Amino acid sequence: MAASMENVEEIRNRVILGEFGVTNVHTTDFPGNYPGYDDTWNVEKFQKNFRIDVVHLDENSMEFDMVGIDAAVANAFRRILLAEVPTMATEKVFIYSNTSIVQDEVLAHRLGLIPIKADPRLFEYRNSGEESAEEEGSEIDTIQLQLKIKCSRNPRASKDSSDPRELYLNHMVYSKDIKWVPIGNQADVFADCCIGPVHDDILIAQLRPGQELDIVMHCVKGIGKDHAKFSPVATASYRLLPEITLLEVVEGEKAERLKQCFSRGVIDLEDINGTKVAKVVNSRLDTCSREVLRHSDLKNVVKLGRVRDHFIFTVESTGILPPDVLVTEAIKVLMAKCQRFLNELDSTVME
């Protein structure tokens, strides 16, 4: 696409969704690329154009818009949310007795994936290294949890029932059966916030009378890069704001079909002089399926694109930390990375 006067703005600011592919994807506004534009980094210009709008926020998920930032930085935040914000999760499982039908390693794997409600900012990383000598871990880097449950026959069950809920006691092991065992001064430090699994109703194993589980778990601090159990988000993703422009007036039955091509609520038909005319009401709701480009009479009427610097983030937390705290921590992680290399540069220059 040649950069003529009219479409320079479009090349700079929009991603074009075409019939056979998506074009204009990369950021091109670097100094020297466009004559007449000063694209050098300007802090004031960035701060003026940058804004964040929180659309939805509750204790488990949030949706917010970040406008005026480049994809490289927005993607860095997304990657850090998924893989580099630390949390606490079960790492070592000491199985004293497991007579259930679930194998030891499968059980240990399942226990590791249970999210543990403990603020990871109050704990330190465990020094890997001398393992056998200090296998217990200290109060500053380990949480100890215990799961001790035995299934038995219910003496009060009626003779001819076949419902396991009536026949057996403790035959389903849920995460609510995991108890916190405070070590050292943890009982005082964490007196008010109960440490344990986030959700009570995660089914871990099923037992029958005579089977028991006697397990001690050590939880440590880790990041998602190491193992996905440490990831604090159910998922974190972003999409770019869609932009739909109608190039000509569409009315009547054609407008009806145009409305069907987009997600509900994107296009509305308004009554002008008796005929229904299509109008773009809310392009944010569109999922950009490009369905309209499959119809030969509708594809030239519409221009589909995305705004390149408007990111709609969706962060769903697993419940360990609230989603706004997670985003804050992710931004701090990126700052810490920059600081680490700045310190390195300074120390090598000093030598």
Next chain:
Amino acid sequence: MAGEGEKKAVLEMVQADGADEGCVTFVLHDEDHTLGNSLRYMIMKNADVEFCGYTITHPSESKINFRIQTRGGIPAAEPLRRGLNELSDVCQHVLNTFQARVNEFKERQEQPME
């Protein structure tokens, strides 16, 4: 110039013999696209930089080769330092704006309930 010898190196500089200080490849250890791409963007926005790119040499090793070539004889460590500072400032501004907006949103949510 290289990083510390006794513990794991974090940042190394590799320079071709005879080339001036403006063309340097930095090896950043324990990094990937997260810092690499965002840092590349910030450094490319600098008008003194003629070339800036990064590559992950092998996906099994977590290190990136970050190359900077400057024009005008400027030592390459300077745009790197400036890019890191600017990225850090961007993060700080994003953090401040985000926290302010979240608090505003929470207050607005409190009001209908009162």
